[in-house]
Amino acid sequence: MHRWQQLYDRAGASVLQPVRHALLDHHGLTLHIKRDDRLHAFISGNKWRKLKYVLRQALSERAAGLLSFGGAWSNHLHALAAAGQALGVPTAGIVRGEPEYAGNPTLSDARAWGMTLEFVDRQSYRRRHEADFLAGLAARHPGFYIIPEGGSCVLALPGVAELWRELPPCEELILPVASGGTLAGLLSARPGRTRVTGYAVLKGQGWLADTVHGLYAPAAHDPGWQLRLNHHGGGYAKCSPADRAAITELSEALAVPLEPVYSGKALLGLFRDIEAGHYAPGSRLIFLHTGGLQGARS
Numbered sequence: 692m693h694r695w696q697q698l699y700d701r702a703g704a705s706v707l708q709p710v711r712h713a714l715l716d717h718h719g720l721t722l723h724i725k726r727d728d729r730l731h732a733f734i735s736g737n738k739w740r741k742l743k744y745v746l747r748q749a750l751s752e753r754a755a756g757l758l759s760f761g762g763a764w765s766n767h768l769h770a771l772a773a774a775g776q777a778l779g780v781p782t783a784g785i786v787r788g789e790p791e792y793a794g795n796p797t798l799s800d801a802r803a804w805g806m807t808l809e810f811v812d813r814q815s816y817r818r819r820h821e822a823d824f825l826a827g828l829a830a831r832h833p834g835f836y837i838i839p840e841g842g843s844c845v846l847a848l849p850g851v852a853e854l855w856r857e858l859p860p861c862e863e864l865i866l867p868v869a870s871g872g873t874l875a876g877l878l879s880a881r882p883g884r885t886r887v888t889g890y891a892v893l894k895g896q897g898w899l900a901d902t903v904h905g906l907y908a909p910a911a912h913d914p915g916w917q918l919r920l921n922h923h924g925g926g927y928a929k930c931s932p933a934d935r936a937a938i939t940e941l942s943e944a945l946a947v948p949l950e951p952v953y954s955g956k957a958l959l960g961l962f963r964d965i966e967a968g969h970y971a972p973g974s975r976l977i978f979l980h981t982g983g984l985q986g987a988r989s
């Protein structure tokens with residue numbers, strides 16, 4: 692537990708960065724960016740927060756190791772591998788895709804930090820929530836603590852909820868959403884005055900809201916949040932050349948590093964919504980930069 696304490700005592704500075712943009716002035720809005728990408732060099736952004744109490748639980752159970760799931764550029768597996776190394780706990784990653792990916796920067800880092808990788812095809816990967824598939828994994832990795840994809844589980848919520856303590860009053864908190872764990876964690880401690888808006892970075896129509904309710908049931912009756920589902924740009928990790936150029940332009944205009952899968956896509960969606968008058972004049976907006984810049988090495 693000593694190493695866990697050390698890991699979480701030594702967080703870098705996640706500052707609140709004010710940004711300027713003509714569109715903000717035009718619509719009477721202020722925008723700050725909460726720079727969670729600066730929390731830790733390798734355990735990036737929201738993964739640092741989501742893993743906090745999951746790791747503590749695994750350590751308290753004296754787990755033989757940590758096992759989780761992700762794609763070949765997974766920020767979650769990258770963060771988990773780094774955390775395992777910092778804590779002295781073995782890690783295993785179940786990766787969707789071909790073994791050739793093992794040489795990419797994300798998985799090379801993970802292997803260097805001691806993570807063993809197992810590559811599975813899309814069909815097998817789809818079974819990652821099924822009891823018999825998980826039982827097979829548990830048999831091959833005895834005593835390992837199994838963490839869902841993206842680290843999104845109920846124990847991820849309290850670590851994310853702590854973020855509110857670092858924020859000033861605001862009308863709107865805005866963030867990218869994939870598996871919904873970060874959003875659910877924020878809703879679990881949402882101050883009444885603040886609306887939370889999640890920009891889905893994948894095609895989440897029809898299931899994403901239910902996933903959030905599944906992690907945090909009171910969200911189903913909470914009017915203080917919304918999902919923006921039409922800014923996914925064609926799907927997860929898809930980004931047109933025009934959107935890519937727009938993200939680069941935003942990154943330069945705001946002086947904030949962005950990548951096209953999460954922070955860039957969501958911030959682009961936010962600016963398009965601002966242009967369309969979706970945010971009430973006078974609102975103080977905070978955008979949560981969830982990190983993940985390592986993935987931009989692709």
Ligand SMILES: *Cc1c(COP(=O)(O)O)cnc(C)c1O
Binds near residue numbers: 954
């Ligand atoms: C994992 C990730 C997200 C998505 O978070 P969820 O809790 O899965 O919705 C957002 N941004 C970055 C940079 C991520 O790595």
